[in-house]
Amino acid sequence: MRKREDAAESLAPPLVSEPRKPFSPGPAPGRRKLLLAGVAILGLLTVLLSGLKWYVDSLARVAVTVPPHSFLSIDPGLAGIPYEDWTTTSEDGIKLAAWFIPSDRSSSKPPLIVVHGLGASKEFQINYIVLGHTLGFPVLAIDLRGHGKSERTITTLGWKEPLDLKAWTDQLERKGLSHPLVWGTSLGAVTALRFASEDPRAGGVVADAPFDNLRNSMAVHARLFFGLPAFPFVDLVSWELERHYSLDPGKVDCVEAAQNIHVPILVIAAEEDRRMPIPVVQKIYDAASEPKKWWVIPHASHEERTFAPDFRHVVGDFLDFAAAYPAAKR
Numbered sequence: 001m002r003k004r005e006d007a008a009e010s011l012a013p014p015l016v017s018e019p020r021k022p023f024s025p026g027p028a029p030g031r032r033k034l035l036l037a038g039v040a041i042l043g044l045l046t047v048l049l050s051g052l053k054w055y056v057d058s059l060a061r062v063a064v065t066v067p068p069h070s071f072l073s074i075d076p077g078l079a080g081i082p083y084e085d086w087t088t089t090s091e092d093g094i095k096l097a098a099w100f101i102p103s104d105r106s107s108s109k110p111p112l113i114v115v116h117g118l119g120a121s122k123e124f125q126i127n128y129i130v131l132g133h134t135l136g137f138p139v140l141a142i143d144l145r146g147h148g149k150s151e152r153t154i155t156t157l158g159w160k161e162p163l164d165l166k167a168w169t170d171q172l173e174r175k176g177l178s179h180p181l182v183w184g185t186s187l188g189a190v191t192a193l194r195f196a197s198e199d200p201r202a203g204g205v206v207a208d209a210p211f212d213n214l215r216n217s218m219a220v221h222a223r224l225f226f227g228l229p230a231f232p233f234v235d236l237v238s239w240e241l242e243r244h245y246s247l248d249p250g251k252v253d254c255v256e257a258a259q260n261i262h263v264p265i266l267v268i269a270a271e272e273d274r275r276m277p278i279p280v281v282q283k284i285y286d287a288a289s290e291p292k293k294w295w296v297i298p299h300a301s302h303e304e305r306t307f308a309p310d311f312r313h314v315v316g317d318f319l320d321f322a323a324a325y326p327a328a329k330r
Contacts, residue, residue: 059237060240084101085099086171128183157187158190182202197257197261261289
């Protein structure tokens with residue numbers, strides 16, 4: 001028996017020990033927590049950036065959207081002033097609407113174009129129309145693009161709106177009326193300044209409550225309406241405006257425009273205007289060439305115009321002066 005067992009053992013394969021695999025423990029608990037925290041932070045940043053992009057996109061859309069306003073069922077006829085409905089088309093194809101009020105007496109005065117502010121329309125300018133008509137001017141009260149009876153479109157905050165004034169000046173010339181004076185309020189003032197800086201046919205400008213430049217105005221309105229700091233939102237919204245709407249806020253500059261105006265200019269600010277405060281508006285007056293006039297409306301806020309006697313006197317005297325300004329100097 002012993003021999004058989006020895007023989008069996010001699011036939012069995014030799015025992016070979018397998019090499020040990022090195023021990024590879026999983027991530028340490030501390031490293032796992034750091035990894036999970038990193039993934040969570042990355043996810044949170046992605047969500048925040050997506051939310052920020054949506055918010056900036058929304059702000060850009062708000063900036064170029066014409067605000068809704070109450071419809072005013074009023075026209076110059078209700079004040080006993082005859083008027084005509086005029087239409088024209090801007091250089092970039094936008095259909096525009098206006099009222100034309102002829103002078104009711106023989107007068108050599110140039111036409112007066114009245115331009116409303118953002119979210120308003122010519123119906124809101126009845127007092128302007130009546131004063132201009134009373135002073136003996138042919139008055140053209142316009143609806144800017146996207147406003148009133150003009151074609152519905154975005155506002156470009158003073159960038160393309162000068163094309164509206166160019167189209168109306170062309171229309172006036174076809175009617176034998178030249179060298180219009182332009183009286184604009186807020187967005188209308190920005191439009192008037194930029195038009196007069198580019199078109200030598202302008203005979204004079206009343207700029208009531210314009211901003212100095214669009215970037216600075218965006219910063220003011222971001223703080224007033226949304227409680228947002230200028231940085232980084234002005235840069236981000238400016239980028240969106242340029243990318244989506246071909247609107248470069250850096251190019252809508254009324255101070256620069258004032259430097260290129262060589263006709264009489266009246267710059268008006270309001271004492272309690274938080275949107276276009278006095279120091280902002282005064283930059284435009286300081287940049288303008290002579291002849292120029294500066295006035296601050298006492299106790300008034302943005303676009304709050306009661307047409308008190310002092311207001312009518314200042315504006316009326318200036319319009320008469322600009323109308324009589326030598327054409328050779330225009």
